Amino acid sequence: MSDYNPTLPDRTDVAILGGGLAGLTLALQLEQARPDTRIVVLERNRHPVPEAAHKVGESTVEIAAHYFGEVLGLRDHLENEQLRKYGLRFFFRAGENDDLAKAAELGAAHLLEVPSYQLDRGIFENHLGQLARQRGIDFIDAARVTGVDLAEDASSAHHIRGERDGQSFELEAAWVVDAMSRTSLLKRRLDLAEDNGHDCSAVWFRIDRRIDVDDWSDDATWQARCSDLPRWLSTNHLMGPGYWVWLIRLASGSTSVGIVFDSALHDFDALKSFDGSMAWLAEHQPRCHRATLEAGGELQDFRYLRQFSHGCRSVYSGARWALTGEAGVFLDPFYSPGSDFIAISNSYVTDLIVRDLAGESIARRARLYERSYLSFYESSLALYRGQYPLFGHFRAMSSKTIWDYAYYWGVLALLFFAGRTTDMAFIAKHGEALERLRRINGEIQTMFRRWAETEPGSHPGGVLVDQSASPLLVRLNRELTEVGAESEAAQSRRLSANAAMLHALATQLASIAPETVRDVLSSIDPALLGDEDLLAGLPPALIRPTGVESGVELSRA
Structure with a gap:
């Protein structure tokens, strides 16, 4: 893909700003629903992107797995290039026990019917980019969008400005969809950002070694009771008052470690460095701290995000623009809902675009879809907002x-x-x-x-x-x-x-x-x-x- 040198058209039906997970899956879904649609995807990063340390958001649950596997037809890739997940798994008071078998555990002993996966985002997004180009989508990498002028009326086009390889470009589009995650241009341009009252933060890092929670106990009974797959294939959560720690194994061989916490209960400034996070783990989850040290290997990245959850006043418009993925709303990484909401939002956006390009008036439908989507978001937000203090309580949290x-x-x-x-x-x-x-x-x-x-x-x-x-x-x-x-x-x-x-x-x-x-x-x-x-x-x-x-x-x- 690095040798791909596309020619940017002057005009397109749909311009998708951002070629990450949300933008590329939207492009594929739209091409599948209406193959003759002209689609341009503008992505800031150059492809192929790095494996393992490209982006956070590796865990999928049922809606996203169904969307990727069945709606987009990517089941073979998920089964052959990613890792089948052993569900979500939660350990209570693991920090007080060097032997993990002595902690309370919540999870499935046996695989349930609907599969889910751990995604190496670099591997996955490289695959999505290749598919997009194979299917005739103009996927333009290393393209920085610098501005968007929205159309003044239904007969006019949106105007997108940007730079690629030192050259400026302009693009006209009937539709513009912002999939630029937290750098969303339309959200800033239209002043759509909304505080949702969920003040939590996260730090995370990847190392190029496997951390295997099955090694944290020699208890044969504990080892045998969850034996369909190794426990390290679960999205493992180490639960505590006001926080949880994730451990996610990736297909590239790396392990993702994250600490997510209520900012009122744990000090963000103390955690926002690798040394600070390791010191925090030594205090709150010493077995995880020791396992990270014992794993050795190379630290591939370290990142942090203060107050990650956010809302949005509007996400779909009858004036032929939309926001999808984190450009619109983001809840919380607990339960891994991010890709679910990409799946739901992309389905709404695809339907609106297909109907509009067929000549149907979509203004009322856009309002209905937005109300439905934001209702799902608000209902799901109740699962997280104000709930972190109970995360370490076995009975209430279970x-x-x-x-x-x-x-x-x-x-x-x-x-x-x-x-x-x-x-x-x-x-x-x-x-x-x-x-x-x-x-x-x-x-x-x-x-x-x-x-x-x-x-x-x-x-x-x-x-x-x-x-x-x-x-x-x-x-x-x-x-x-x-x-x-x-x-x-x-x-x-x-x-x-x-x-x-x-x-x-x-x-x-x-x-x-x-x-x-x-x-x-x-x-x-x-x-x-x-x-x-x-x-x-x-x-x-x-x-x-x-x-x-x-x-x-x-x-x-």
């Missing part, structure tokens, strides 16, 4: 994770796998139920936070909260593989059933929480509760702990 998975698989992922994300009639049909679930989600997140504040933290050493032993979670994950082939009526029934299930799940999770925090759940419909035991398969240490609340054993209501 219960929260069960709810968060069920809410994600049962609603947002179901809509995407069913192909209904852009079906506004389908979403409107379920609008009242979805809005009520949004309220319940906000209420139960408050309950989890108060739970951690109220109940002394218990430490059931060595326990596994096995998601693959939960009939509920196994079913919700499996149903994602089935829903795409169903009729609209069947999909509608499934979404309604999941909504009722979430009312019941919230009630059952509240029954194992301290009684004093349950009153925040005011939006549950008692008529939807049912008789199914939705907490089946979860360990007694989570459901019926002893030594909590004055030594009284809690029982399910």
